[in-house]
Amino acid sequence: MSESTELVTRKEQAGELVHQLPIATPAVDIFENEGEILLHADMPGVMKDDVAINIDNGKMNLSGIRRLQLAGALTRREFTDAAEYRRTFSVPQSIDVNKVHAELKDGVLCLHLPKSEAAKPRQIEIQAE
Amino acid sequence: MIARWHDLNQMLGAMDLFRNQMNSVFNDFDRTYTTGPGWSDAGTYPRTNLSDTGDNLEMLAELPGIAKEDLNVKIQGNYLEISGTRKSDLPEGYQVHRTERGAASFSRSFTLPCDVNAAQVTATLKDGILKLTLPKAETAKPRQISIN
Numbered sequence: 444m445s446e447s448t449e450l451v452t453r454k455e456q457a458g459e460l461v462h463q464l465p466i467a468t469p470a471v472d473i474f475e476n477e478g479e480i481l482l483h484a485d486m487p488g489v490m491k492d493d494v495a496i497n498i499d500n501g502k503m504n505l506s507g508i509r510r511l512q513l514a515g516a517l518t519r520r521e522f523t524d525a526a527e528y529r530r531t532f533s534v535p536q537s538i539d540v541n542k543v544h545a546e547l548k549d550g551v552l553c554l555h556l557p558k559s560e561a562a563k564p565r566q567i568e569i570q571a572e
Numbered sequence: 573m574i575a576r577w578h579d580l581n582q583m584l585g586a587m588d589l590f591r592n593q594m595n596s597v598f599n600d601f602d603r604t605y606t607t608g609p610g611w612s613d614a615g616t617y618p619r620t621n622l623s624d625t626g627d628n629l630e631m632l633a634e635l636p637g638i639a640k641e642d643l644n645v646k647i648q649g650n651y652l653e654i655s656g657t658r659k660s661d662l663p664e665g666y667q668v669h670r671t672e673r674g675a676a677s678f679s680r681s682f683t684l685p686c687d688v689n690a691a692q693v694t695a696t697l698k699d700g701i702l703k704l705t706l707p708k709a710e711t712a713k714p715r716q717i718s719i720n
Contacts, residue, residue: 470673474666481666485673487636487700511701513632515625518685522619522634550636550700551661 464508464527469552471530477564480538480556486528487550494547496554503534507552537562617678618654618702626714629684629706636700637661637673643697645704647690654702655679686712 472483486494489507497504511524539559546553618633633654635643643656660675662668687709694705 472662472671472673473669474663475669476663476666480669481663483637483661483673485636485700487634490699511632513621513623513630515623515628515630517621517623519620519622521616521621524621524632547699549638549697550634 464525465523467523467526467528468530469505469507469528477558479558480535482532482552482554482556484528484530484552484554485550486547486552489528489547489550489552491547494545494552496543496545498534498538498540498543501534501536503532505530505532505552505554535562616680618680620654620680620682622682622684624685627708629686629688629704629708631702631704631706633702633704634700635697635702638697638700640697643702645693645695645702647688647693647706649690650684650687651681652684652688652704652706653679653681688712 469484469486471485474481474483484505484507486507486509488509488511490510493508493510495504495506497506505528507528509524509526509528513524534556537558538556542557544555618635620631620633623630631652635656638656638658642659643654646653646655655678657677658675662675684706688706689709692707696703
């Protein structure tokens with residue numbers, strides 16, 4: 444058995460830098476009707492490709508990365524230009540994960556979480572004999 | 573008599589200590605109050621960043637979900653006002669579980685660090701971020717002075 448003395452340098456991967464961004468909590472509205480749960484989240488400055496939604500084991504992780512940059516010398520700062528919006532929600536089991544869809548418009552994410560067929564209320568017809 | 577002075581001093585010392593402790597309690601309270609999430613800019617809407625690029629001032633404002641028709645920007649000299657209304661996007665026939673994104677009209681005014689050329693200001697609204705490019709007035713621009 445020969446012991447290798449060679450060192451392996453590991454390059455930083457694209458995904459790793461993301462976690463150094465300051466975390467912001469998006470404000471959300473949550474609505475529900477018979478067919479779905481609807482979530483609106485404020486994510487100003489986030490582009491469509493930088494949004495990630497993960498649903499796993501009853502938890503939904505919402506993440507959106509904002510890559511803004513203001514040129515010049517900053518004279519007043521009230522929010523961080525580059526930030527990650529992140530928030531976790533509990534999702535009921537009755538959601539049909541495969542049919543979840545979302546759209547992003549003017550910095551607002553609209554997330555539709557349709558209920559599975561089994562969870563929808565159903566009218567039972569009474570049959571006459 | 574000397575012993576009594578000593579007692580008095582000791583008591584005053586204890587009171588000083590107590591006062592310092594109380595002061596730091598309030599400092600800690602203020603710190604969490606002003607830097608904690610959600611509190612830092614409570615009541616300030618929209619939040620803005622302002623920068624100076626030499627010839628221009630640039631401002632970014634967070635305005636998610638606001639159409640450009642519902643937004644007004646007014647400039648006069650070094651006075652800037654952003655106002656508008658955020659319409660409710662409450663869908664019909666839904667039961668409401670949580671509302672954190674209120675719908676309301678807003679107005680915020682700023683005193684800019686220098687006069688700007690109002691005729692050449694450009695404003696763009698993209699992905700919920702309003703970007704204002706405010707060219708400085710000629711008198712406010714930096715000027716190179718040659719030394720004789």
